[in-house]
Amino acid sequence: MIKRNILIASAFFSFSLGIAQQYGGMWIPTELNEKEMKDLGMKISAKDIFNTQKPSIKDAVVQFNGGCTAEIISPKGLLLTNHHCGYGQIQSHSTVQNDLLSNGFWAKNMSSELPNPGVTVDFIVDIKEVTPQILQGTENLQEPELSKKIAANIETYKKTQKIEDYQSISVKSMYYGNKFYAYVIETYKDVRLVGAPPQSIGKFGSDTDNWVWPRHTGDFSMFRIYADKNNKPAEYSKDNIPYVPKHYLPVSIKDKNENDFTFVFGFPGRTTEYLPAIAVEKIMTEIDPARIAVRDVALKTLDEKMRTDDATRIQYASKYASVANYWKKWIGEVEGLKKSNAVQKKKNYENSLAAKNPAIKTTIDQINKLYADQAPFALNNAYYSEVVRNAETLMLANIFSGFIASAEAGKLDEKGIASFKKRLASFYKDYNAELDAKVTAKLLALYANKTAPQFLPAGFAELKDENQNIINFEKLSKNSVITGRSNVNGASLSENIDKAFSNQENLIKSIKKDPVYELFMNMRNTYMKSADPQFTSLQTQIDALQKKYMAQQMETDKDRKFFPDANSTLRVTYGQVKGSSPRDAVTYDYQTHLAGVMEKYVPGDYEFDVPQKLIDLYNKKDYGIYKDKTGDVPVGFTATNHTTGGNSGSPALDAKGNLIGLNFDRQWEGTMSDINYDPRFSRNIMVDTKYILFIIDKFANSKWLIDEMKIVK
Template structure:
């Protein structure tokens, strides 16, 4: 029976294959309310987003420009993922006081830790402003089109009255066919309240990343502080906890399969309206190239991190960041193949052409452009990933930009201070000796995988990895960029101010630096041989994609369209659900604390378990946080359509109560950024019962529970 059902999915007409099935990242002012209520939602769209009255949107914030977080108390208590707060937890950690390993829990508000530079953004209002932004652009082409849009955007923003702590951001949707304005309110005093040890918050680490079943307590807690008038302010000891317009009640009710749920947050980027040729190139060329580069970097870092505790702490956040998308791209490429994404796109394009023959010309032009761009796009993928993951070359790029700014007269005192601050922060968590090995291996990969026309003269000498390790180590030793050689009487990684005390000497030394010269040779070749062609063709592709998007929306009247994610506030919805990602493999929708104990490996980097958690489990000391099985639920899955940026997003029930904290997707469905498929696509959430259990029973921080409204 199951085989017949699955087969029928592939035999559906192309238009049916794209019918809405819970997927979508909806602008909260344009919700698909009827379908949400049909699926079980009990509240209204106005309860979710209302600029005139308190609504759920007043409890959802963008955390530090990337993740999502939510307010869960009347005193500004903020919940987000452990991996979203990881950088702040790491910043407060030392070898002697390792908060990553030990966790941190303030005993009261006076013990909460300041985090300079961290912000949270509220969305106060959203307005469609397409007519204002596209005024006078009907017959314009690039670059005049972009100039007029930029001019119109500034005119619109300047016409709006805002407070000093507010800003207006205008965002393009549907590839420039529509525009929306967001009024943003930014708070700047954000303090760390609590975080479990990484043996809970990062349990399973890289092995379990992107996979299900999952047993990670991926949460951390912060608090928003405001001035005495409850307005945003810079950090001050006189600031007080922010009183929100709305905060989320926290539910510890049991979950059942097919319960309605929705996720509210800031998804980063999706590309669901691409032509078939683009999806094919991603699946067969671009993703494999990026995976190959990060595979080399991660293996080299992992070897050193396992052997040396100081390196583990120094590189923990960076390693996790590199590994995150490495694994995602692996799942994405496999998922695109498994879900037959390219063929589905081809069928859909055929159905569009049958309704509107003009679309054929657009698709033909896109096919030719993507084919012509392919070798340049592949070089772009290898080059950008090598420079990003060979940190010494990345540093050389920063110094290249610094020298360019100085020589162009753009390096004033303010810019110099920013540059030095950025470099000092980078050196804090950088090892020139370790990265010399990473760089050597990546140069060998680049030399062997890149077509000869894209390589600098003489670059074939880097093809032998073993020779590279010796050669790059020697170069690194004699480099001021790596921090292993001195300039102005010091090294750049020890005293950045002294190193910059004589900038003329610094620049002359940098230009002779062997790492700098290697970077310049690679950059100059890339900029001459690949970037202009790649960029020029991409501009043409982007213009045609706008036309293709408009044609899809005007031709396919049966399909419900929503704009691709672009880090703006969105709502997605679905049902609590398990999955059957492969033949004879079925997953339940819920995991429990028993599964943590099953995975437990004493002393392991990824699967160790704190003694106190073992004791709580052994004694079955679960308090109010066990479910109908008698165990504490840890995580659950649903069909919500999420992506990066949704990390930390609240998962809410039919009544708008917090039931989970979104932190990941199931590996088999990571292709949902390009091709959402309800058969495979699942988002993964920490259960609120587990969050409160850890806060209450493990951390002995019931004072935080007492702030919340707990729905039993």
């Protein structure tokens, strides 16, 4: 009976995998699952998507500023991405007197577009598999020699390739080191802000609606790529001209229907679809809950201040959104892993593989033991990493520890010091030492209470009282050089970095005696001694076995078509426009409308207020060509595309390659798709091109931008 149940479970898992493969997967664009895409309704060919011999859709898709995705939508280099992807740039141009976050920004012509120093976009020129070259001579090597040889082979490969001066090559590992691919990249460095709706549209629903469907967020912003007179990459110059792309995306305002084919083209960040059951179990029951607990404390403390002080709200807006994003994602991930029975499905799959290949059982047994041995160290790693990341004062101390180490090793030249000072200036610009003293005090109390005694620094048991910590840490912060509240060399670091650095030797001595720095270094040194070496050593062994297990899966499961986990490289995912039924008696449509925005509207609310002009347009039903068959303006829609972080801003395209939406989120019930894609729950969320154009045209009166585009009616 037990054996029969296992077989039934295995059969069910194989069936669900078949469904997941039909819709899931993040495919390298040179290795598309073209037949399946066409079976689902695609009308173009794989060569139309990625082609190095003539213009193709890949020439309109870029990685935006190293993280998000963006796409070109006009012959003049007009770029579309998410509002939250451009949020940092919108914020940098904002002041209390000229609050572009609240008011929005729309250039009236090209000369009024705003430069963004340091912002880049990357085009992928070519992709080649280079596994034989990179793994040459590694057959009998183990770590760390294996990594050294691979790194050397990568450098050798790069040196043999002929590229232009403005191009670079990146070699990426796939399938846990079983394959390698080389990417030729062109980077453009003059990217200007063209337009952004007010955050009451671009961030409508804010944290309450984040990762949630139904969604009514106009999550888009617009930039433009500029180039030199030869259309080549160049640093910012007033003499640069709009970039002329090889290809730009036509923008469709056709109505959408359920089961329409769609695909998303972008740079998904990181997935781990091929982990063993024990790894998923640890994430679900230990690692994610630890991360969530730390961010809970940080977010609540920041929110209290941001709601009562506009200057703090603007100063911390981007940082708060960044912290909140994955906090909520992890909450949904835990629930989704439980709901989709991910751990048991993984175990069933492992059993089915082992029945075909007994060597896999040996690998799994070894992996299980390593994860069990690593568990206490991994949990401490999760708490320590999140506390240092979310307590800005500790993060600052960590930055200074790196600076001091480099200075004492004689590795800092004038250029390095200038770069470090620039980094500090950027940090202090959006740093409130008094507010973060409270955040840090609370997080230290959490760390003291949640960390096993063998991992705690001496004296940290005294930090378990949160209220007493707030009093004590405020005193430390006031007397701290690194927080900028105490002077060194006659100046505050937060107000006059150059003067504070006028005597570098004295500065370093002062930092070493700084009470906040001493506290952090005590915490860091204890972690580095009691947890990090053990965690890292075990992880190295786990990674080696994961590589072996990945190879065994691909060798054994001949019925499964494999795709590599996401790693911020260019990918295609595809599926169908579709609603969902994530819970008992709950069914969601695939489309939301402007009427839904007005249903959620709460005057003056932090998350659900809307501009008066949008209300007027709604009341007058002044929708122009942007309404759909219902007579309303569509705002968002969902589909079964398999997306993750980094796909933010990715173009959602129809069967003919026209732009129909802008990817910006996933449905909360399916955020576990980074680990366990389940077609029943996994939905990506996109803002509809009709809503984007409606806002540009009717709300912003920026028809000059519409006139640049090719509109498909």
